[in-house]
Amino acid sequence: MTITPEAFSDVERHGLYRAIRERRDVRSQFLPDPVPPDVLARLLQAAHHAPSVGFMQPWDFIVIDSVDVRRQVHAIFERENAKALENYAGDQASLYKRLKLEGILESPLNLCITCDRSRGGPHVLGRNSIMEMDMFSVCLAVQNLWLAARAEGIGVGWVSILDQQELAATLKLPDNVYPVAYLCIGYVSEFLAQPELQAKGWRSRLPLEELVHGNGWGQPLENDPLQEALRNLAAAA
Numbered sequence: 068m069t070i071t072p073e074a075f076s077d078v079e080r081h082g083l084y085r086a087i088r089e090r091r092d093v094r095s096q097f098l099p100d101p102v103p104p105d106v107l108a109r110l111l112q113a114a115h116h117a118p119s120v121g122f123m124q125p126w127d128f129i130v131i132d133s134v135d136v137r138r139q140v141h142a143i144f145e146r147e148n149a150k151a152l153e154n155y156a157g158d159q160a161s162l163y164k165r166l167k168l169e170g171i172l173e174s175p176l177n178l179c180i181t182c183d184r185s186r187g188g189p190h191v192l193g194r195n196s197i198m199e200m201d202m203f204s205v206c207l208a209v210q211n212l213w214l215a216a217r218a219e220g221i222g223v224g225w226v227s228i229l230d231q232q233e234l235a236a237t238l239k240l241p242d243n244v245y246p247v248a249y250l251c252i253g254y255v256s257e258f259l260a261q262p263e264l265q266a267k268g269w270r271s272r273l274p275l276e277e278l279v280h281g282n283g284w285g286q287p288l289e290n291d292p293l294q295e296a297l298r299n300l301a302a303a304a
């Protein structure tokens with residue numbers, strides 16, 4: 068069975084681009100309202116429909132609603148965040164201290180998306196040369212869930228300031244299972260119009276036209292109609 072390749076309607080297309088544009092990493096705006104099971108099931112299904120190397124589907128989803136487990140993860144965050152702060156000095160350190168970088172306890176639900184590196188046996192189609200392809204596949208599942216959540220009005224925040232081994236022990240992961248993404252999930256009071264790190268002056272979005280190269284690193288696209296189209300898009304934004 069196939070599906071005809073006709074384009075999405077304007078409304079559908081705009082909806083997809085809107086979800087991409089208005090998706091945010093949420094830390095500060097979580098509401099305590101629970102995520103209904105049918106909505107969570109849709110988000111998990113969106114994640115499960117991500118592409119994966121050799122159709123490996125290396126992900127598992129650990130749904131964490133226990134406050135006790137979340138407190139343990141939060142304690143790991145606090146230790147790791149204190150270490151991360153040591154990388155900065157002066158004004159940058161003061162700004163780093165003021166950043167809110169997780170919503171582990173404020174969000175009603177945490178979700179860990181893992182990568183089972185041995186799923187489907189040792190030889191995975193497409194993972195023969197680059198072993199990390201299974202991890203990249205899990206990242207695509209994360210992004211699917213993140214975008215679907217935005218369309219449902221639900222915020223997602225990725226917390227990576229965590230010791231991976233301590234997190235794996237807390238979640239009782241087997242040796243072959245790697246915790247790729249620790250996510251905080253819940254309805255929000257608002258979605259910020261721009262990334263929180265940009266709003267707080269940490270870092271800004273880079274101009275897309277400076278990141279598009281022609282035929283090799285650093286090769287210009289000058290006079291290329293694509294360069295022109297990129298500039299037009301930036302001007303319209």
Ligand SMILES: Cc1cc2c(cc1C)N(C[C@H](O)[C@H](O)[C@H](O)COP(=O)(O)O)c1[nH]c(=O)[nH]c(=O)c1N2
Nearest residue numbers: 090091092094167168169225226227228262263264
């Ligand atoms: C792999 C990975 C890991 C992290 C993140 C993202 C990704 C992709 N981000 C969120 C990140 O800061 C955010 O995506 C950017 O600042 C851009 O903002 P928007 O996602 O567009 O709102 C993130 N944010 C945070 O507050 N604490 C964290 O530990 C992390 N870790």
